[in-house]
Structures are given as C-alpha cells and as structure tokens.
Amino acid sequence: MSEEDDGLDAGKEAFKEEAAELLTELETSLLELEEHPTDEDLIGRVFRAMHTVKGSGAMFGFDDIAEFTHEVETAFDMVRNGKLAVTKELTNLTLRARDQIRTMIEASEGKATVDHKISKSIIDSLQLLTKGTAAGSPSGHEPAAQKPSKSASGDASHSVTYRIRFKPFADLFVTGTNPILLINELRQMGSCMVVAQIDAITRLEEFNPESCATYWDIILTTTLSTNAIKDVFIFVDDMCDLHVEIVDEEGEYDEAEGYMKLGEILAARGDVKIDELKKLLGKQKKVGEILVDAGIVDSGHIASALAEQQHIKEVREQRQKTTDTAASIRVPSDKLDKLVDLVGELVTVQARLSQTAIIHGEATLTSISEEVERLTWELRDSTMSIRMLPIGSTFSKFKRLVRDLSIELGKEIQMTTDGAETELDKTVIEKLNDPLVHIIRNSIDHGIERPDIREAAGKSKMGTVHLSAGHSGANVLIKIEDDGAGLDKERILKKAIDNGLIAPDAELSEKEIFGMIFAPGFSTAQKITNVSGRGVGMDVVKKNIDALRGLVEVKSRKGSGTTITLRLPLTLAIIDGLLVKIANEVFVIPLAVVEECVELSKKDIERTHGRHVSNVRGILIPYIRLREHFVIEAEEPEMEQIVITEVDDKKVGFVVDYVIGEHQTVIKSLGRVFKDIAGISGATILGDGTVALILDVPTLVRSVETHEPVTADAAG
Known part of the structure; x- marks a missing residue:
C-alpha cells in the first residue's frame, strides 16, 4: 500500500472519529431545540454539525453520507433564514437522519447494513416539509435576520x-x-x-x-x-x-x-x-x-x-467576536492505556527503589529514591487526570432514550441532570453505560405512571427522571431519581418468596427487600413488554457495578419515587490499599472500605467462646478469619489484628496476622484461570517483587455468608 493510501485511510479514520462526536453533539442539540424551538444558537449548532459532516464526508470519499446529509442541512438552512419552523415532525426526521448517518458510518466498517428505503423515506419527508413552507416565513417563527444577537454562533443581522x-x-x-x-x-x-x-x-x-x-x-x-x-x-x-x-x-x-x-x-x-x-x-x-x-x-x-x-x-458592517481556543491533540485510547500501564510499572519499580534505599541506608541513594518517588507521583497524577472525563457526555446520551421510551409508552417524561462536570476514569465511564440504561428504562417503565394516573394521584402529568453526580472522597456518587410510584415492599417480598429466593418466615430489612430487585430473573412487571418484564436487566446492573468495585443502594417511598445510588471508584488503575500479612502471604484491602484496625488476643477469642465476633467499644462486630478462608496452614501469633470494614452499611472485620501499612496499589488483572475466584479482584507487585492479592471485600463477605449455614451444620 502506498504512502498516499495510508494517509487517506488515516483521514477516513479521523472523519469517523470526528463524525461520531458531531452526531452526539447533533442529538444533544436537537433534544434541547425541541424544548426551545426558536433558540438561534441551537439552530446554528445543528446546522454546523450537519454542514461539517457533509463537507468532510465528501472530502474523504463518503459521498453517500454527504448527499444524504445535504437534505437535512437544506432544511436547517431554511430554519436559520426564518422560512421553516422547528416542529416535532422536523425534530423526529432529523433524529432519524442522525441515526441513519451513524448506520452509514458503521456500514463502511462492515458493522451494519444500510437500508436505502429508510434513507429515501427520510429524504422524501424532509423535501415534502421544506417544499410546503418554502413560499414564505412560517407563522410564529421570526427570521434570524430580524433578531440581532451577540451570540458565538453568528448573527444574521451583522456581517x-x-x-x-x-x-x-x-x-x-x-x-x-x-x-x-x-x-x-x-x-x-x-x-x-x-x-x-x-x-x-x-x-x-x-x-x-x-x-x-x-x-x-x-x-x-x-x-x-x-x-x-x-x-x-x-x-x-x-x-x-x-x-x-x-x-x-x-x-x-x-x-x-x-x-x-x-x-x-x-x-x-x-x-x-x-x-x-x-x-x-x-x-x-x-x-x-x-x-x-x-x-x-x-x-x-x-x-x-x-x-x-x-x-x-x-465591507463596513461587522461585529467583533474573538474566540480563544485551547490547543488540543487527539490521541488514540489504546496509546493512553499503554501510558497508564507504563506509569503503573514505574510506580512498582519506584517502590522497589525506595525499599532498597531503606535497606542499604545510604544517604545518596535515599535522596535519589525520594526524588524519583516525587516525580513518579506527579507523573501518576498527571497521567490519571488525562484519563478523567466529565460524566456529562454520558448523561446527554440518555435524553434521547428518555424521549423515545416516553413516546413509546404513552408517558410524559422529562430528564434533568446535575453535576455533569464531575469527572471519572474513562474506563469506568465506558462500563457505566449499560447499567445506567437498564436503570433508566426501569424507572420509565415501572416507576413513572401514565399522565392520567399521575393526575388522579395529585401529581404533575409530566414525570421526571433526574441524573446527578458528585464526588464523595475517593468515590463518585451517581444518583438516578424518579418521582414515580415507588417500590412496593410487600409485592417484592411476595415475589421473592414465590421464586424461592428467601424463606417465607425470613425477616428482612427494607434495604434487603429492595436489594431483591437485583436477583437474576426477578421481575414484578404485570406483563412482558418491549421495555421490561423478562427479569433481565437489574441483575446485569448489579454484576456490572460489582465488576467496577462499586456499590448499589436503593431507597424508595411508595407513591413518591425511587432513588438508586451508584458508588463508584474514581479510577480502576491505581488504588490506595492497606497491606496485611498472614504467615508468608500478603494481601491488599482497599483503603476506601477500611474503618479501623483493632487487636484480637487469645483471651478475646475465649471470651466469645470461639464465635467469630468481637466487642469493639460495646458493639459486636462479626469477623472473617482470612487464614481459615484461604486455608493458610501456619502457626497463629499470640496477638492478631482485625481490619474493620464497612460493607452495605454493615461493619465486618477481617482477621490477619499483621497490618503492614498503607500502600499505593497498581492493579494487575488476574489470568483466566484465577479471574473468577470469589473475593479476589486482582493483584499487585510489591517493592520486593512479591505478588499480593487484592481482596474484593463485598464479594468476599457475600461468599462467606452463603457458606455460613453449611459451616454451622457441620459444627453441630
């Protein structure tokens, strides 16, 4: 392949990347324009997005995209000139056109097939719409030239x-x-x-x-x-x-x-x-x-x-508007991932250097080690900040989902957001899309009632789904709230008993009852629809959030609405951990869940008659003996340590031989043989070159709880 062909291919790839961003911008602008149909800035954004896709598509050989996009651009050129009003019909057609352009791009990569009948249908409808109003300016929509403005989108009354x-x-x-x-x-x-x-x-x-x-x-x-x-x-x-x-x-x-x-x-x-x-x-x-x-x-x-x-x-007519644009560069995500991996390796090597300096006690080596540590931490923080993206780009995708589902289900629903500027690791954001889709679909289908039912209950006909995000320590809290009917505890409990998920005489807290909606195959839907009712979705949410080392919490009031909170780590690459040791084995407990560390003596064990509980300032806290759980055969020390953690608002301790201290942990994924081991989320390499396993605390606790009845029977 010639150098020119390589360059052309690179140009096509650049077009596809930029077009994806433009289509996202187009969808967001159209949904906002539907609410504010005379906003000239939004009209300008839609027109520019279509114009850029058309021009760049033609430049790089995507003639079908350029030709198709031209028709939509023509319609919004008429809107800009005040000859066509923004209506629901125009918005629907443009959204369909946006989806068709995306399909055309995917087709060029062999990922989809273009249905040309859909393209023709959209073009015919657009032409019918534009020809019907081409004779003059529609009522209620003033031409842009009659509204002087100082907006950055341009002003038709000033050259x-x-x-x-x-x-x-x-x-x-x-x-x-x-x-x-x-x-x-x-x-x-x-x-x-x-x-x-x-x-x-x-x-x-x-x-x-x-x-x-x-x-x-x-x-x-x-x-x-x-x-x-x-x-x-x-x-x-x-x-x-x-x-x-x-x-x-x-x-x-x-x-x-x-x-x-x-x-x-x-x-x-x-x-x-x-x-x-x-x-x-x-x-x-x-x-x-x-x-x-x-x-x-x-x-x-x-x-x-x-x-x-x-x-x-x-030319003497003009308005001055200078725009300073920050310099930026587009970098493929795989190169960024490679950089993060290398920084992770550097952190590991730096830890070994620091440990070597401590062992030798040489002043010069210690000084160099401290300087390398400072530079490594700065590089780590800078690299991780590059991977951080505002979650608003993910939030904006769901406006279309809410709009389309509300129309399909005959409901009136609006979506509001807060905290769109909150930043998360790009890897976390990528894996967050599916869980949020399932939660929002359930809020719309199960939660928010039809307009007539809402009016009868004294509510506004318009339901609301509110997405918010904010930082909480080393985590990000994402909340999905709706003002719908709320969860029915009795109904959920009955369904769980009918499905054999719990015993009929089981006593569960409200939080545990609401947690049942995440069980595989669980659904309280009266009938199966295209949106929900087959018992799949919320279990996927739980599984995906667990994979992100996150937590899910549900709060609801019947008749008032439901709030689902996702607690997620800022990044999946590096975490602060607590190093603990059992015999010759070293483990890492994520510092985010650690509450405190207390001693456990032989006398303490005798006082509780061997039961796995400890009295900490008058509160009984159950604990898990990691030595027994991981079957580590070695002599126990006279004084052990309990690392107390908080899981699902419950305190649980982990008994270890020694607590070594805090450690900046670079997470390494486990191989296929070990990746499904319950309670282990990964591994890290310590300063001396040894490998330490990272504990997945929530999964480990659930794993032990599941096997407790068997242990009790055996003990009896």
Missing part, C-alpha cells in the same frame, strides 16, 4: 470580516486532502477574496509534487462565527497552521479614518517586524515597494495585504 491564513503542512496531500475544496467551502459562506502565497515553492529540480508548498490568505465577510469557519478545517486542524481573526466591525473604521495602512496590516500579520518597517518609512517610495526592494517581504504578501485593505473598504 463580520475575517482575516484567515491557512498554511497546510507539507505532508497534507498524503492524507488525500484537497485544500481547494476547503477554500471553496469558505467562498460559499460570503464575500471572499483569496490570495495564494507561493514564496515557499522551490526550484523545479528540487520540487516535490507530493508536498504542499502553497498557503493562502483569505479575507472573508460573512454572518457566520469564528467557530463556523474553523469547523471547515476541523479534519485538518492537526495538519496545518490556521489563524482566524476579526479585522473589521461595524462603525470601527468610518469614512474619515479609513482602514489600517499597508505597513500596519503586514505588521499585524507578522509578515514584517515593526522595527524594520520604521527604518524604511523615511524613503520616498511606497511602503510596499520599499519592503519588496529591501527583500523583507515577498510581493505575494504585499498583494495579500492590499487585497485585505481593498476588501475592508468595500
């Missing part, structure tokens, strides 16, 4: 003149990009003047036809914003130097004052230094001729500056 320098890198052609297509797209935005700069073109014998040696100065007058112009270059932003700035606004340069002089323009662009300019201004020639004769600037730069001067004289 802005931009100075654009588009300087592609030499290897731009290798990606299959044609810069002329980008420039032509700018021409369609308004009055445009383009000057090609050719001073970097080499002599013919040195010329490389695969290298881009030309760059362009463009003066553009348009009603669109800086962001809209930058969107044209969104797929080549890492393959060029792009400068976009506003150079004229309405009233800034009146007839008497005029626009900047030639030398001022060149200095503003950075084509000439102000000191050099001043030295030459005393000569009688025109400043452009002086600069060219002195070899300070190329004649092309002079032509470009003169073109700008002329353009500004012709």
Whole structure:
C-alpha cells in the first residue's frame, strides 16, 4: 500500500472519529431545540454539525453520507433564514437522519447494513416539509435576520470580516486532502477574496509534487462565527497552521479614518517586524515597494495585504467576536492505556527503589529514591487526570432514550441532570453505560405512571427522571431519581418468596427487600413488554457495578419515587490499599472500605467462646478469619489484628496476622484461570517483587455468608 493510501485511510479514520462526536453533539442539540424551538444558537449548532459532516464526508470519499446529509442541512438552512419552523415532525426526521448517518458510518466498517428505503423515506419527508413552507416565513417563527444577537454562533443581522491564513503542512496531500475544496467551502459562506502565497515553492529540480508548498490568505465577510469557519478545517486542524481573526466591525473604521495602512496590516500579520518597517518609512517610495526592494517581504504578501485593505473598504458592517481556543491533540485510547500501564510499572519499580534505599541506608541513594518517588507521583497524577472525563457526555446520551421510551409508552417524561462536570476514569465511564440504561428504562417503565394516573394521584402529568453526580472522597456518587410510584415492599417480598429466593418466615430489612430487585430473573412487571418484564436487566446492573468495585443502594417511598445510588471508584488503575500479612502471604484491602484496625488476643477469642465476633467499644462486630478462608496452614501469633470494614452499611472485620501499612496499589488483572475466584479482584507487585492479592471485600463477605449455614451444620 502506498504512502498516499495510508494517509487517506488515516483521514477516513479521523472523519469517523470526528463524525461520531458531531452526531452526539447533533442529538444533544436537537433534544434541547425541541424544548426551545426558536433558540438561534441551537439552530446554528445543528446546522454546523450537519454542514461539517457533509463537507468532510465528501472530502474523504463518503459521498453517500454527504448527499444524504445535504437534505437535512437544506432544511436547517431554511430554519436559520426564518422560512421553516422547528416542529416535532422536523425534530423526529432529523433524529432519524442522525441515526441513519451513524448506520452509514458503521456500514463502511462492515458493522451494519444500510437500508436505502429508510434513507429515501427520510429524504422524501424532509423535501415534502421544506417544499410546503418554502413560499414564505412560517407563522410564529421570526427570521434570524430580524433578531440581532451577540451570540458565538453568528448573527444574521451583522456581517463580520475575517482575516484567515491557512498554511497546510507539507505532508497534507498524503492524507488525500484537497485544500481547494476547503477554500471553496469558505467562498460559499460570503464575500471572499483569496490570495495564494507561493514564496515557499522551490526550484523545479528540487520540487516535490507530493508536498504542499502553497498557503493562502483569505479575507472573508460573512454572518457566520469564528467557530463556523474553523469547523471547515476541523479534519485538518492537526495538519496545518490556521489563524482566524476579526479585522473589521461595524462603525470601527468610518469614512474619515479609513482602514489600517499597508505597513500596519503586514505588521499585524507578522509578515514584517515593526522595527524594520520604521527604518524604511523615511524613503520616498511606497511602503510596499520599499519592503519588496529591501527583500523583507515577498510581493505575494504585499498583494495579500492590499487585497485585505481593498476588501475592508468595500465591507463596513461587522461585529467583533474573538474566540480563544485551547490547543488540543487527539490521541488514540489504546496509546493512553499503554501510558497508564507504563506509569503503573514505574510506580512498582519506584517502590522497589525506595525499599532498597531503606535497606542499604545510604544517604545518596535515599535522596535519589525520594526524588524519583516525587516525580513518579506527579507523573501518576498527571497521567490519571488525562484519563478523567466529565460524566456529562454520558448523561446527554440518555435524553434521547428518555424521549423515545416516553413516546413509546404513552408517558410524559422529562430528564434533568446535575453535576455533569464531575469527572471519572474513562474506563469506568465506558462500563457505566449499560447499567445506567437498564436503570433508566426501569424507572420509565415501572416507576413513572401514565399522565392520567399521575393526575388522579395529585401529581404533575409530566414525570421526571433526574441524573446527578458528585464526588464523595475517593468515590463518585451517581444518583438516578424518579418521582414515580415507588417500590412496593410487600409485592417484592411476595415475589421473592414465590421464586424461592428467601424463606417465607425470613425477616428482612427494607434495604434487603429492595436489594431483591437485583436477583437474576426477578421481575414484578404485570406483563412482558418491549421495555421490561423478562427479569433481565437489574441483575446485569448489579454484576456490572460489582465488576467496577462499586456499590448499589436503593431507597424508595411508595407513591413518591425511587432513588438508586451508584458508588463508584474514581479510577480502576491505581488504588490506595492497606497491606496485611498472614504467615508468608500478603494481601491488599482497599483503603476506601477500611474503618479501623483493632487487636484480637487469645483471651478475646475465649471470651466469645470461639464465635467469630468481637466487642469493639460495646458493639459486636462479626469477623472473617482470612487464614481459615484461604486455608493458610501456619502457626497463629499470640496477638492478631482485625481490619474493620464497612460493607452495605454493615461493619465486618477481617482477621490477619499483621497490618503492614498503607500502600499505593497498581492493579494487575488476574489470568483466566484465577479471574473468577470469589473475593479476589486482582493483584499487585510489591517493592520486593512479591505478588499480593487484592481482596474484593463485598464479594468476599457475600461468599462467606452463603457458606455460613453449611459451616454451622457441620459444627453441630
């Protein structure tokens, strides 16, 4: 495969990644627009997303996507111009179009098949909608040009003149990009003047036809914003130097004052230094001729500056809005994962270095070890922060889910969010999608009532599903609340007894009863629907949250609603742990669940007649002897230690020989042979090179509870 083909493939992959983000933005904007149909900023966001997908799709050979998207773009161009109103029908069609574009992208990867009948149906409906209102502005929707605004999305009542320098890198052609297509797209935005700069073109014998040696100065007058112009270059932003700035606004340069002089323009662009300019201004020639004769600037730069001067004289309407965009770079997630793995290895090596320094007691080695430790921790924190993403991107996906399900079930439901800026490790966010989908679907189907039932109960016809997130120590709490009918304890209890999950005479707390909804196959639905009722879903939630080392808690009041809280770790890569030892074996208990450590003597055991409970300040706390659980045969010390943890609001102790202390634990996954061992979530490598197992405390407690009756019978 040629270098050009490799570049084209890279460009296509870049398009797919960017298109996925644009489609997410499109869906979010459309759902907001449905609630605020005259919001010009939202209309602009929808139009730009469609316009960028169309233009970039055509550039990288996705002609079917470009052609299909053009129809939706046409509709929203009419909306921008006040010729078409945003209706539920238009929103539904655009959402369907968004889904179809995603299917087309997946089809290009062999992951889906495009049904062209759906595409035709959407296009026909859009054309029917646009032709029906093309004659004039619809009632109730004022054209954008009649509403002056200072929003970043552009203002149709004010034109802005931009100075654009588009300087592609030499290897731009290798990606299959044609810069002329980008420039032509700018021409369609308004009055445009383009000057090609050719001073970097080499002599013919040195010329490389695969290298881009030309760059362009463009003066553009348009009603669109800086962001809209930058969107044209969104797929080549890492393959060029792009400068976009506003150079004229309405009233800034009146007839008497005029626009900047030639030398001022060149200095503003950075084509000439102000000191050099001043030295030459005393000569009688025109400043452009002086600069060219002195070899300070190329004649092309002079032509470009003169073109700008002329353009500004012709265009005097403008509004100034400069946007500073932070520099960013797109990195494949697998490279980031590799970086985290390497940092994890570095943390392990640093621990060994520190331990070696302590053993040898040499001052120089200790000093180096401390410096390496400081740098390693800073690198670890920086690397982990790179992997942190705001959970708001996940929250926004569910607005569509709530909208579609409420329509399907004949309910009126709105979704509200809070704490969207809360950050979580990207790995946690990726694995959180399915559990949240199941919880929200159940809230909509089982929780929130139909409008007539809600009105009869004195509630608003509109039900609410509220998603919130916030930090709590080393964890993140995510809450899913609804104001629906709530959980029926008696009904859940009866179902659990009927299914043989509990004994008829069992006494359970409210929390334990609500916990039954996570049992496999458990469902209280009256009938099976497309949404729920088959007993699958909530058990998947529990399993997935356990896999994330998280906890699930349910609170509910009948008639008032239900709140499900997910407690999740910030990251899955590195945790703070407590090192404990039993004989020659070392274990790690996650510090997040540790409450305290107390001593356990032989006399304490005698006082409780061998029962696995300890009296801690007047409170009886059950404990698990890890020596017995893991069948470690060695002599017990006279004084043991109990590490007291809190699991599901209950205190449970773990008896060990010694508590070594806190340890920064880099989690290593176990092999296939050991990955399903109950109570073990992973392993870590200690400073001396030995391996310590990481305890999965909640699973370990449940595992022991499950086997307790058998142990009691055997003891009897």
